[in-house]
Amino acid sequence: MGQMKAMMKTRHRVAAGALLIAAALGLARSASADSYPARSVTILTPFAAGSVTDAAARVLAQALTEQLGQPFIVENRPGAGGLLSAAAVARAPNDGYTLLLTTNSTHSAANGLFKNVPYDPIKDFTPVARIGSFASFVAVTPDKPYQSMQAIVAYAKANPGKLSYGVGNSTSQIVGEALKKRTGTDIVRVPYRSNPAVMTDLIANQIQIMIADFNTGIPQLKAGKVNALAVLTRDRHPLLPDVPTLSETVMPGYHILAWAGVFGPANLPPEAVKVLAGAIEKALNTPTVRQRFASSGTDIYWSGPKEFDAFVKSELVSWTAMIKEAGIEPE
Template sequence: MNRRQLLRCGAAFGATLAAGTPAWAEGKPIQIIVPFGPGGSGDISARMLGEWLTKKTGRPVTVDNRPGANGIIGVEAARKGPADGTVLLLATTSTHLANPSLFKKLPYDPGKDFRLVGSFGQGSFYLLVNPSSLYKTVAEFVQAAKAEPGKLNYGYFNATSSVSSAMFAATAGITMTGVPYKQVGQAMTELMAGQLQVVFTDTVQGDAFVASGQLRALAVHSGERLKRFPQVPLVRETYPDFDVSAGFLGVAVPAGTPVAIQQQLNDLINEAVTTDPIKSRLEGFGFTPHKVSLAELANFERTERAKWPKYVAIAKLEVQ
């Protein structure tokens, strides 16, 4: 950054402190790009943040769902957007941690093209089956899969669901057939219709189905049993060695965004996720929201992304 740019950033930040309104929000609306379909934990979290930012800045905030290609379509749209804090990206395990290990020619580099400015936390996910299925426990499901190798189908719709399913199969010593979907809702519909036998999905998306009895949760991958469904066992209670990162949700901006604006966003997001009602909603999702600095976010991203080549190798996934 040259001297003129530093002076401009310093002046903008000074004006922000004086006026009490983030400089990045002046004059233009804010867009949050969600690289997946509506309804999941990421979409809900982005919309909660959008409402918060509108109240805090007075600027209109829109949430733009751009699903497809394992999140790549939405990420590319954000990468090509202005680096002035008016275009934010919902950063996920798929887009920022897993994709570099799953694609040989990824059109973006999460570490070079973006900067994380906030975190909603890390969530939990269910192992869901149709309630009419014969298996009522993880052990019964695995027994059925071993009896007919490759006959049980699992649905996946992003890197997290794909790797989680494959890692479970590798840990349990079973063979299943993966069926790709563009959106999580499509996989859930197929599971209820009996076209699939299992889906790994985040607890936010699965809660309503579990609560209504439309789907059965055989297990949950989390640090501890969920308070709302304490009868659902942990995957690790059957397979203590099962180890895959729980889903991460955060907020990123194009790498060229001035550091002063990144810090303003970081301060606002940290305030949002540790203040009710957002804090309570996130905790209800199974997240553990807390304040995270820009440096801590950068370190987290590097550390977690380094784990994914191992996950992909263990799960024996084909790199596209």
């Protein structure tokens, strides 16, 4: 009888201890969710300061800092078509304190453009939220004899290999090579680390053509330093209503739209994903962020983790097909 009572007391102690442990774990999880972020968060971007991706990252970082009470710090890590920054985040601790604000360059186009991509764009990342899309236009300087897409094609055919275009991201490379293939022209591709450097050389006449994102191109357009010959969107863009689309000019049916979103390393804690996705959605609905995004040519398209995950997977297929259609071989 005494032994039985002792055993029952032991069982009660074990059960009570288990309940205490479970409660403690629950409180820890709750505290973890409530306290994230508990320190500064780094947002890596794959392009240089002054690029549209950098501009979007800085606007969003400021909004997240104000909302969540911890510094969100943007770190530019350009190079290798964005692979450097994406690989760094893929290898980072999955604690929510290293994020990647990136584009189709690293997660839709890289596998088709490069032979050796040091990460898996699907398996090595946690999609947090899509934030928007970037429009672009074909730019030349006003002193050139070709001031339309038709004139560029005619000049390129009459002067094979005499024109060059700068490549600061995957969108510009794909469009440039697709243009050459569809029109049967020989235009030299010149690679750069980011679009601001391309614009500098375009104005300096080191190259003759550029695919400019709106953030890089519109200030120079307003200053009279470049002209816009065609936008890459399906329809004419509200910011440039008088500029025709590529489809209207020399590439019927062709359009391309770069996208941007936020990722963390694989297996990011669900609590962190929830906090970040909610804060990003709230930020994108504030008048200040909407105005600043609009002025840089960033069209807001928010989607949460599940929808963004499906979008990234479908875009990987679409961009790979566009790259093959343009006749681009991985390098």
